[in-house]
Amino acid sequence: MKPIQVGLLGIGTVGSGTYEVLQRNQEEIKRRAGRGIEVTMVADLDVARAKSIVGSHVQVVDDARKVIANPDIDIVVELIGGYGIAKQLVLEAIEAGKHVVTANKALLAVHGTEIFAAAHKKGVMVAFEAAVAGGIPIIKALREGLTANRIQWLAGIINGTTNFILSEMRDKGLTFDDVLKQAQALGYAEADPTFDIEGVDAAHKATLMSAIAFGVPVQFDKAYVEGITQLESQDIKYAEQLGYRIKLLGISKRTPAGIELRVHPCLVPSKRLIANVEGAMNAVMVHADAVGTTLYYGKGAGSEPTASAVIADLVDITRLHTADPLNRVPHLAFQPDAMSDLPVLPMDQVVTSYYLRLRVADQAGVLAKVTGILANADISIDAVLQREAGEGESHTDLIILTHDCVEAKMNQAIAEMQKLTTVLAPITRIRKEELN
Numbered sequence: 025m026k027p028i029q030v031g032l033l034g035i036g037t038v039g040s041g042t043y044e045v046l047q048r049n050q051e052e053i054k055r056r057a058g059r060g061i062e063v064t065m066v067a068d069l070d071v072a073r074a075k076s077i078v079g080s081h082v083q084v085v086d087d088a089r090k091v092i093a094n095p096d097i098d099i100v101v102e103l104i105g106g107y108g109i110a111k112q113l114v115l116e117a118i119e120a121g122k123h124v125v126t127a128n129k130a131l132l133a134v135h136g137t138e139i140f141a142a143a144h145k146k147g148v149m150v151a152f153e154a155a156v157a158g159g160i161p162i163i164k165a166l167r168e169g170l171t172a173n174r175i176q177w178l179a180g181i182i183n184g185t186t187n188f189i190l191s192e193m194r195d196k197g198l199t200f201d202d203v204l205k206q207a208q209a210l211g212y213a214e215a216d217p218t219f220d221i222e223g224v225d226a227a228h229k230a231t232l233m234s235a236i237a238f239g240v241p242v243q244f245d246k247a248y249v250e251g252i253t254q255l256e257s258q259d260i261k262y263a264e265q266l267g268y269r270i271k272l273l274g275i276s277k278r279t280p281a282g283i284e285l286r287v288h289p290c291l292v293p294s295k296r297l298i299a300n301v302e303g304a305m306n307a308v309m310v311h312a313d314a315v316g317t318t319l320y321y322g323k324g325a326g327s328e329p330t331a332s333a334v335i336a337d338l339v340d341i342t343r344l345h346t347a348d349p350l351n352r353v354p355h356l357a358f359q360p361d362a363m364s365d366l367p368v369l370p371m372d373q374v375v376t377s378y379y380l381r382l383r384v385a386d387q388a389g390v391l392a393k394v395t396g397i398l399a400n401a402d403i404s405i406d407a408v409l410q411r412e413a414g415e416g417e418s419h420t421d422l423i424i425l426t427h428d429c430v431e432a433k434m435n436q437a438i439a440e441m442q443k444l445t446t447v448l449a450p451i452t453r454i455r456k457e458e459l460n
């Protein structure tokens with residue numbers, strides 16, 4: 025049978041990995057897919073560089089629209105990124121009847137509803153395994169492997185840059201700013217790392233996982249997003265003394281009132297496997313009714329790990345493209361006419377537990393006043409740690425771990441504690457998840 029013909033839009037890190045792995049493993053991939061998969065056309069602004077990667081037998085152009093217009097191309101792989109021209113090209117490829125594979129989480133998290141609707145109308149597939157957690161097949165697991173289950177929650181370390189920064193802060197006692205500079209010098213972090221360190225990249229990925237886990241539309245605009253820029257090394261140390269590590273988690277939970285969708289730094293018990301995911305690695309925990317808790321771990325970025333996910337999608341499309349569109353796996357796991365309208369909950373309705381650090385005057389009665397405020401708000405305390413005041417110091421740090429409560433109550437209690445004259449600095453609040 026004639027090989028499936030693939031056109032790459034962009035041949036940077038992931039594109040070149042995709043080309044290389046397809047070449048290297050072509051026999052193995054053909055045995056799995058049932059026919060060959062060949063990159064026959066590449067569009068990249070740097071034509072000379074692209075040619076140096078793919079050689080002379082692949083057509084290289086500088087205009088992505090030439091790939092889309094080529095009637096021989098079956099699948100367009102979008103590896104440009106962002107939601108500017110990439111959105112336009114993906115919609116044009118769909119309109120031209122091409123199947124699309126993309127690693128672009130930002131595009132799908134923000135414009136997924138429009139893109140999946142267009143693909144549904146044209147009867148083409150849009151596959152995005154590479155968009156979440158790089159080489160970890162988490163989309164396939166959520167959409168197909170766990171299809172028997174009612175998924176209850178998922179929590180993931182889905183941004184390698186921030187996990188690397190947190191690991192270094194903990195290991196070496198360095199500040200956020202110092203580790204970020206080091207990561208940039210080593211090429212781990214982007215020159216503009218805003219999307220990573222502010223939690224936006226993780227929120228894009230959490231949004232996509234949430235949609236396929238619960239059968240809700242992609243709703244990035246409703247996600248709560250908090251990054252790690254405000255995190256202080258002392259909180260990492262105090263957390264450790266209490267048996268926790270701090271991770272940037274993407275969390276989505278089903279509750280009777282709606283879906284929680286949030287990204288923020290989070291205390292996780294040190295004994296959980298996910299708390300021990302270090303450096304740039306990714307991991308996602310999923311809790312579902314039949315299977316219980318499962319954990320998926322691996323490289324969340326990089327040329328060949330991400331290529332592994334892109335090629336898995338190419339193989340899926342190769343196997344399914346002749347199937348009746350109604351009998352293919354739905355883009356978002358659930359049939360488009362069976363989506364749930366459960367709302368995404370605002371953050372003040374989320375229920376979780378907390379780590380609080382208060383810089384307080386070292387005086388009699390301070391602890392009683394603080395715990396009194398928490399008791400009045402019906403917030404139960406799990407543990408208290410007080411740093412011994414240093415010699416000559418008239419202040420100390422009070423660390424409190426709480427049990428679960430609704431965020432609105434905690435906001436109110438923090439506002440009241442902040443008003444105490446014996447609370448000397450803004451209170452640090454980090455959320456905590458037991459993940460059990």
Ligand code: HSE
Pocket residue numbers: 182183184185186220225324325
């Ligand atoms: N910038 C991402 C990370 C990789 O640091 O994990 C691509 O999603």
